[in-house]
Amino acid sequence: METRINEIKLSYNPKLKAEDWPKITSSSLAAKVVFENWDRNTIAVYESFKILLLNNSNKVKGIYQISQGGITGTLVDLRLLFAVALKSLSVALILVHNHPSGTLRPSEADKSLTRKIKSAAEFLDIKILDHLILNPQGEYYSFADEGIL
Template structure:
């Protein structure tokens, strides 16, 4: 028997539960049910939500980030209105995650960097090479992209990296890039580019503190690996 939201007591209905207990108290199914609003004649909104989560169970909600409208519409019960609502909610979440804090954040350890950059880079399909620019107190000044695409020496040129650092009056920087494969292990190219940029940093007296490689909720710090002295 299909259970609809109307069959539930008021305190168990997703909207009422959210208003009473807050969004964090809701399961993924309940949050999706609120966004979808309704099911179909043969399928309740809960069943539809469960079907979506089951379809993407391998990577969970992360898979929805890169889902296309065409892919989502292929799920029976999802029309244009529901699909656009889902994709708009996902994009809003991503933009909030990427929005820099109004208060300057001081970087004290690699995990501080990871917590700052992971929401922005974790779901990217291409490699993004960026630099975290810091002031004399190790507070974040800016986090600009330098290049997008397969990481190699022709794309990541020291000139662009240090021009950006100089323009922001940075005292030091941390190199950051992602591996779309999810594996943050450094490649030979990663190590080569790091050494090349460190050589340039010594001339300009803008210290490179670390190179953080982000994977799927994992990271590698070249500093911790002993590759940066």
């Protein structure tokens, strides 16, 4: 009797040419790119956590939503986050989440999660360039700019 197992395939299928990818040169540009691609109908309703996936030139390969939560929080599964980063062959990430309440101040949970992700990323040689918090008005808080990354 033949032993049968499932086949697992990993793929990344970019739709845009690399020369058309936006290059991130500042936290304000990263915030602009993410905010322009955020669903305006939900940014003030519930918290979501997304990642900007970057190549070695800090060009955006894509944005991936890791989780969608409730009014005051969302859970982030690091295994899923790094599966996406590795699958897309990204060398750097910018973490992003929104605060529907409008406040831009990071919570202790936000800071702890950032440290945990950054620590795990170091083992995989993936750089965490920033963690942005967006509010529904398009304002942002940058962990890197505030020196807490």
